[in-house]
Amino acid sequence: MQTSIFLAKLIGPVMLAAAIGLLVNREGYRAMSRDFLDSPPLIYVSGVLVMTAGIAIVLYHNVWALDWRVIVTLFGWMGAIGGAVRIISFSWVKRVGVAMLGKPWAMTIGGVVWLVIAAVLCFYGYFA
Template identity: 70%
Template sequence: MNTSVFLAQLMGPVMLVAAIGLLVNPEAQRDMARQFLDSPPLIYVTGFIVMTAGLAVVLNHNVWALDWRLIITLFGWMAVIGGAIRMLCFSAVKKIGYAMLDKPGAATIGGVVWLIIGAVLCYFGYFA
C-alpha cells in the first residue's frame, strides 16, 4: 500500500471524529480544553506524543507535490513544530489556548476545517 494512502486512511477518520466532536458538543470540548490548559505536565506529554507522531509522518512522507498528499506533509510538519512548542513553551501554549477559547466561533471554524480535511483524506484514502 502506498504510504500516502495509508496515512490518509489513518489520519482522515481521526480528523472526522474530532471535527464531529467539536461541532456536536462544543461546550464539552471547551471545558476539556480548559482542563488541559491548566495542566503543564499534560501539555508537555501531549507535546512529546504529537512531536513523535509528526516526526514519524515527516520521516516517511515528506512529499511536497501540489496535490492532496501535501495535506499529510503539512500536518506532519505542524505536529513536529506544535509538539516542540508544547514541550518548550508551556506558558505560551496556555496563553494562546485561553485566547482561542475566548473566541466563540473558533471551535466551529476549527471543526468545519477539520471536517473538510478529514473528508478529503478519507476520500483519497478509501475511495479514490
C-alpha cells in the same frame, strides 16, 4: 503513493471523529480544553506524543506535490513543530489557548476546517 494512502486512512478517520465531536459537543470540548490548558504536565506529554507522530510522518512522507498528498506532509510538519512548541513553552501554549477559547466562533471554525481536511483524507484514502 502507498504511504500517502496509508497515512490518509490512518489520520482521516481520527480527524473526522474529532471534528464531528467538536461540532456536536462544542461546550464539552470547550470545558475539556480549559482542563487541558490548566495542566502543564498534560501539555508537555501531549507535545512529546504529537512531536513524535509528526516526525514519524515527515520521515516517511515528506512529499511536496501539488495535490492532496501535501496535506499529509503539512499535517506531519505541524505535528513536529506544534509538539516542539508544547514541550518548549507550555506557558505560551496556555496563553494562546485561553485567548482562542475567548473567541466564541474559534472552535466552530476549527471544527469545520478539520472536517473538510478529514473528509479529503478519507476520500483519497478509502475511495479514490
